[in-house]
Amino acid sequence: MATAINNVVKIIYLNKNNASFYKTGDFIGMRFTNESGEQTDFGRVYLHRLFPYTELWTNISVMNKDSEEYGLIASIDDFDGESAELIKNELSIKYFIPKIKSILMLKEKFGFSSWKVNTDVGVVTFTVRDTYRSMIKIGESRIYVLDNDGNRYEIEDYNKLDKKSYKKIELYI
Amino acid sequence: MTEYEYKVYEKIKPNLTDIENGELPAAILSYDISSKKISDEDMFAVFYKDRFFLVENGKTVSCRQIGPDCRFEAKMLLGCVQLELIKCNEATIVCRSTMKHKTEFFVIAGRLCAILEGRPLREENIQVMRFCVKCGRPLSKDIEGDRCLRCMDKRKYVKKLWEVMTGSKAYIFLSMVLFFVVTGVNLLAPQIQRILVDEYITPRNRDVLPFVFIVLSMFGINLLSRLIGILRSRILIKASTDVITRLRSIVFEKVQKLSVASVSRRTAGNIMHRVTGDTTTIQNFMTNEIPGIIEQLLMFLSVGIILFVYDWKLALLIILPMPLAIAAHRIFRNRTRKMYRRQWQVGDQVQTLLHDIFSGIRVVKSFGMEAYENRRFEKETDEECRIRIRNERFFAVFSPIVNFLMGMGEFVLLYYVGNKIISGEMTLGEMAVFSTYVSLIYGPMRIFANITRQLTMLMVAVARVFEIVDEKIDVDDAVGAIKFKIKGNIEIEHVTFGYDESKEVLKDISLSIKPGEMIGVVGRSGVGKSTLINLIMRMYDVSDGRILIDGHDIREISQECLRSQIGAVLQETFLFSGSIYDNIAYAKPDADREEVIRAAKLAGAHSFIVKLPDAYNTYVGERGYTLSGGERQRISIARALLHDPRILILDEATASLDTETEKQIQDALSNLIADRTTIAIAHRLSTLRNATKIVVLDGAGVAEVGTHDALMRKKGIYFGLVMAQRQMSKMRVE
Numbered sequence: 001m002a003t004a005i006n007n008v009v010k011i012i013y014l015n016k017n018n019a020s021f022y023k024t025g026d027f028i029g030m031r032f033t034n035e036s037g038e039q040t041d042f043g044r045v046y047l048h049r050l051f052p053y054t055e056l057w058t059n060i061s062v063m064n065k066d067s068e069e070y071g072l073i074a075s076i077d078d079f080d081g082e083s084a085e086l087i088k089n090e091l092s093i094k095y096f097i098p099k100i101k102s103i104l105m106l107k108e109k110f111g112f113s114s115w116k117v118n119t120d121v122g123v124v125t126f127t128v129r130d131t132y133r134s135m136i137k138i139g140e141s142r143i144y145v146l147d148n149d150g151n152r153y154e155i156e157d158y159n160k161l162d163k164k165s166y167k168k169i170e171l172y173i
Numbered sequence: 174m175t176e177y178e179y180k181v182y183e184k185i186k187p188n189l190t191d192i193e194n195g196e197l198p199a200a201i202l203s204y205d206i207s208s209k210k211i212s213d214e215d216m217f218a219v220f221y222k223d224r225f226f227l228v229e230n231g232k233t234v235s236c237r238q239i240g241p242d243c244r245f246e247a248k249m250l251l252g253c254v255q256l257e258l259i260k261c262n263e264a265t266i267v268c269r270s271t272m273k274h275k276t277e278f279f280v281i282a283g284r285l286c287a288i289l290e291g292r293p294l295r296e297e298n299i300q301v302m303r304f305c306v307k308c309g310r311p312l313s314k315d316i317e318g319d320r321c322l323r324c325m326d327k328r329k330y331v332k333k334l335w336e337v338m339t340g341s342k343a344y345i346f347l348s349m350v351l352f353f354v355v356t357g358v359n360l361l362a363p364q365i366q367r368i369l370v371d372e373y374i375t376p377r378n379r380d381v382l383p384f385v386f387i388v389l390s391m392f393g394i395n396l397l398s399r400l401i402g403i404l405r406s407r408i409l410i411k412a413s414t415d416v417i418t419r420l421r422s423i424v425f426e427k428v429q430k431l432s433v434a435s436v437s438r439r440t441a442g443n444i445m446h447r448v449t450g451d452t453t454t455i456q457n458f459m460t461n462e463i464p465g466i467i468e469q470l471l472m473f474l475s476v477g478i479i480l481f482v483y484d485w486k487l488a489l490l491i492i493l494p495m496p497l498a499i500a501a502h503r504i505f506r507n508r509t510r511k512m513y514r515r516q517w518q519v520g521d522q523v524q525t526l527l528h529d530i531f532s533g534i535r536v537v538k539s540f541g542m543e544a545y546e547n548r549r550f551e552k553e554t555d556e557e558c559r560i561r562i563r564n565e566r567f568f569a570v571f572s573p574i575v576n577f578l579m580g581m582g583e584f585v586l587l588y589y590v591g592n593k594i595i596s597g598e599m600t601l602g603e604m605a606v607f608s609t610y611v612s613l614i615y616g617p618m619r620i621f622a623n624i625t626r627q628l629t630m631l632m633v634a635v636a637r638v639f640e641i642v643d644e645k646i647d648v649d650d651a652v653g654a655i656k657f658k659i660k661g662n663i664e665i666e667h668v669t670f671g672y673d674e675s676k677e678v679l680k681d682i683s684l685s686i687k688p689g690e691m692i693g694v695v696g697r698s699g700v701g702k703s704t705l706i707n708l709i710m711r712m713y714d715v716s717d718g719r720i721l722i723d724g725h726d727i728r729e730i731s732q733e734c735l736r737s738q739i740g741a742v743l744q745e746t747f748l749f750s751g752s753i754y755d756n757i758a759y760a761k762p763d764a765d766r767e768e769v770i771r772a773a774k775l776a777g778a779h780s781f782i783v784k785l786p787d788a789y790n791t792y793v794g795e796r797g798y799t800l801s802g803g804e805r806q807r808i809s810i811a812r813a814l815l816h817d818p819r820i821l822i823l824d825e826a827t828a829s830l831d832t833e834t835e836k837q838i839q840d841a842l843s844n845l846i847a848d849r850t851t852i853a854i855a856h857r858l859s860t861l862r863n864a865t866k867i868v869v870l871d872g873a874g875v876a877e878v879g880t881h882d883a884l885m886r887k888k889g890i891y892f893g894l895v896m897a898q899r900q901m902s903k904m905r906v907e
C-alpha cells in the first residue's frame with residue numbers, strides 16, 4: 001500500500017543540486033532546474049514549516065503567493081552557502097516566536113492572566129485568556145504560550161527556568 | 174486619519190523634521206518590532222502621499238519616496254504582521270509588529286493602496302480603531318463604550334443587574350427586613366442563656382416556673398429564628414428565580430438576534446455556558462451567597478459593637494489577630510484554587526479523551542488501535558494522578574495549620590476570661606454569653622476571607638452575561654426595515670467579502686438573477702460558493718458593494734421577511750432532536766399531514782421513511798436514530814420544499830445521494846423550480862444542465878457566465894471541469 005502511494009504521489013525535494021535561492025528586495029526568490037535540465041526562475045517564494053512545533057529546520061514547504069507548492073526542503077542541510085543563509089533568514093522573519101527566558105510577573109484576574117516576561121527579543125507584557133488551555137505542552141518540557149492577540153511565546157525547557165519563574169507557572173503544568 | 178491616528182500625530186509632530194507647512198499625513202501606523210526585537214518604546218510609520226517616515230523612539234530613522242507605481246501589502250506571518258512595499262516587482266519590508274496591531278496593518282495597507290491608486294476610500298479603509306481608555310489595549314469591534322472587558326467599570330454591571338432585579342423589588346426588600354429580624358433574634362439568645370446560668374444554675378435557684386419559662390423561651394427563640402429563616406429563603410428563592418428567568422430570556426433573545434458571525438466567533442459551548450452556566454452562578458449567588466454575606470456582616474457588626482461596649486480590651490484581643498488569620502487564609506485559598514483548577518482541567522481532558530474514544534469506537538476497533546488508546550488513556554490518567562497527589566499533599570499539610578491559625582483568638586479569650594472569672598470580675602453566665610458571641614464573630618471571619626473571591630466570581634459571571642446583552646448587533650435590521658412579497662430578482666453588485674480582514678474570499682463579484690431563473694454555481698471547493706449564499710441570506714453583511722432583491726438593498730429588508738421567503742438546503746444538513754415529522758415541518762409548523770408527506774415524497778424521502786419502524790415518528794437528531802448522509806439530505810430538502818420559498822437555495826444538496834436518486838429528485842424539482850428563483854451549487858455538473866445560467870467562480874471572482882451549451886462551446890474552465898468529470902465517470906463504468 002505504502003509503495004503504491006509512493007508511486008502515485010511524487011514529492012519534489014529541493015536541494016542545492018536542483019534549486020538555488022537569491023535575494024529579491026527584502027525577501028527571497030528561487031531558481032529551479034527540473035529533471036530534464038530546464039531552469040525556471042519562480043521569482044519570490046514563500047516558506048512554510050510543515051511541523052512548526054517540532055521541526056525547525058526540516059520539512060519546509062516552498063510555495064508561491066497563492067500557497068501552491070513548488071517543492072519541499074527535506075532539511076536545510078541540503079543547501080549551503082548563500083541559499084542556506086537566505087532560507088534561515090526568511091524563516092526567522094516569518095516565524096516570530098520570542099523565547100521566554102524568565103517570568104517577571106504572572107497575575108490572574110477575572111479569568112485572564114497578565115504576563116510580563118523577559119524574552120530573547122526584549123521584555124514583553126501580554127494577556128492570556130484561558131491560561132490552562134493557552135499553555136501548550138510539547139514533549140516533556142517545552143511549552144508554547146498563546147496570547148490574546150495571537151502571538152506565540154516559547155519556553156524551551158521549563159525545568160531550566162530559574163526557581164522564581166518556575167514557581168509562577170508551576171501550578172499550570 | 175482617524176481620531177486615534179490624529180492623537181498620535183499630535184504627540185510625534187515635534188519629531189517630524191521634514192514636514193512642509195503642516196501637511197497632514199495620510200496614515201499613521203504603530204508597530205513594535207524593530208531589527209527583530211520587540212521594543213516597548215512607541216514606533217510609528219508616518220505616511221504622506223509621496224513618502225513615508227519611520228519614527229522610532231522619537232527619532233526619524235528612515236524616509237522613503239513612494240509613487241503611483243508602488244503598492245502596500247499587509248502580510249500575516251506567524252506571531253507577527255508585516256507591511257510590505259512593492260515597487261517594480263520587488264518587495265521590501267516597511268515595518269513589522271506583533272499581532273497586537275494586526276487589524277491596523279490591514280486597514281492601513283488597504284487605505285494606502287486606495288490613495289495611491291486614486292480610488293475613493295471605503296468604510297473599511299478608515300475603520301476607527303478604538304482602544305481601551307484605561308489599559309490601551311485595542312477594543313474589539315463589538316464592545317460598546319470605551320473600556321475593554323477587563324477594565325470595564327463593574328459598577329455599570331451592578332446597575333444593570335439591579336435594573337433586572339427591580340421587578341422583584343418588593344420581595345428583595347421584604348427579605349432584607351427579615352435579615353434584621355433574624356439577626357436580632359439570634360443576638361437575644363445568648364442573653365437569655367446568661368440569665369439562665371447566672372440566676373438559676375449558679376445560685377442553684379429552684380424556682381421551677383420561671384426556670385421552665387426561660388428554657389421554653391430559649392426554645393421559642395430558636396424556633397422563631399429558624400421559621401423566619403425558612404420564610405426568608407423562600408422569599409429569596411422566589412425573587413432570584415424571577416430575576417434569573419428574566420435575565421435568561423434577555424440573554425436568549427439577544428443571542429437569537431446576533432449575527433452568525435458573532436455566534437460562530439464564540440463556540441456553541443461558550444454561548445450555552447453564558448445562557449445557563451453564568452446565569453446559574455448569578456442565581457446561586459443571590460440565593461446562597463448574598464444572604465450568607467449579609468447575615469454574617471450584620472452579625473459581625475452587631476456582635477462587634479456589643480463586645481466593645483461590654484469590654485473593649487477583650488474585644489480588641491479577639492479582633493486584632495483577625496487580619497492575620499484572614500491573610501493566611503487568603504494566601505492558602507489562592508493557591509488551592511489554582512491547584513484545583515488545574516486538577517479540574519486534567520479531569521476534563523480525561524473525560525474528553527474518553528468521549529472521543531467511545532464515540533469513535535468503530536474507528537478505533539477497525540484500525541485495531543485498542544492498545545494504543547489504552548496507552549493514551551493511561552498517560553492522561555497518570556498525569557491526573559500526579560496532579561491529584563501533589564494537591565492532596567499540599568492540602569493535607571496546610572489546611573490544619575490554617576484552621577489552627579483561624580481559631581487562635583479563641584485560646585487567647587479562654588485565658589483572659591478564665592482569669593476574670595477566677596478573680597470574680599465576671600460571672601459564669603457572662604462567660605457563656607461571651608463565648609457564644611466570639612463564636613458568632615469568628616464565623617463571619619471565614620466568610621470575609623472568601624468574600625472578594627466570591628464577589629469576583631459573581632462579577633465575572635455578570636460581566637459575561639451583560640457582555641452578550643450589550644453586544645452590538647452587527648447584522649441588524651435597519652430602522653424602518655421593509656417587508657414585502659419577494660418576486661425573486663437578485664442583483665449582486667461589486668460584492669467583496671472576507672470573514673476576517675486578512676483574507677478576502679469574494680472579490681468584486683457581480684451577478685444578475687431574474688425571477689424564475691435557475692442559476693448553477695460551480696467552482697473548486699473553498700472558492701466561496703457557500704459564502705456567496707451566506708451573503709444572499711444575509712448571514713453576514715458584505716464588506717463592499719451591495720446585494721439587491723427586487724431592487725431593495727437586503728440591508729433594508731427586514732431579516733425575518735427575507736429569510737422566511739428563502740428556503741435553503743445547506744451543505745451541512747442539520748436535524749434537530751425530534752421526530753422526522755417535526756424536522757420536516759420545522760419551517761411551517763401549521764402544515765397539515767398531507768403537505769408534509771407530499772414534500773417528503775417530492776424530496777424522495779418518503780420511500781425510506783416508510784421503511785422505518787416508527788416512520789414519521791422516528792426520533793432523529795443527536796441522540797436519535799442514525800440516518801445516512803443521503804437520508805438526512807432528503808429530509809432537509811423536504812423541509813425547504815414545504816417552506817415553499819420564493820428563492821430556493823441548494824448548496825450541494827444532493828451531493829450525498831446516488832446518481833439515480835439524485836436524478837429522480839432533480840426531475841421532481843424541475844417542475845417545482847419553474848416559477849421560483851433557484852440557486853444551486855453542485856459538484857456533479859450534470860445536475861446543472863437545466864440551469865438557465867451557470868456561474869463559474871475562481872479565486873479572482875466570476876470567471877465565466879453562460880448556459881451549459883454556451884460554456885461548452887467556449888471551451889474554458891467549465892468545459893475543462895465537465896470533461897474531467899466525464900472522464901471520471903467513464904473510468905468508473907469501465
Ligand SMILES: Nc1ncnc2c1ncn2[C@@H]1O[C@H](COP(=O)(O)OP(=O)(O)O)[C@@H](O)[C@H]1O
Pocket residue numbers: 437672673678696697698699700701702703704705
Ligand atoms: N465561518 C467562516 N469563518 C472563516 N472562514 C470561513 C468561514 N466559512 C468559510 N470560510 C473560508 O472561506 C473560504 C470559502 O469557503 P466556502 O464558501 O465554504 O467555499 P465553497 O462552498 O466554495 O467550498 C474557504 O477558504 C473557507 O476556509
Ligand SMILES: [Mg+2]
Pocket residue numbers: 702703704744824
Ligand atoms: Mg460549500
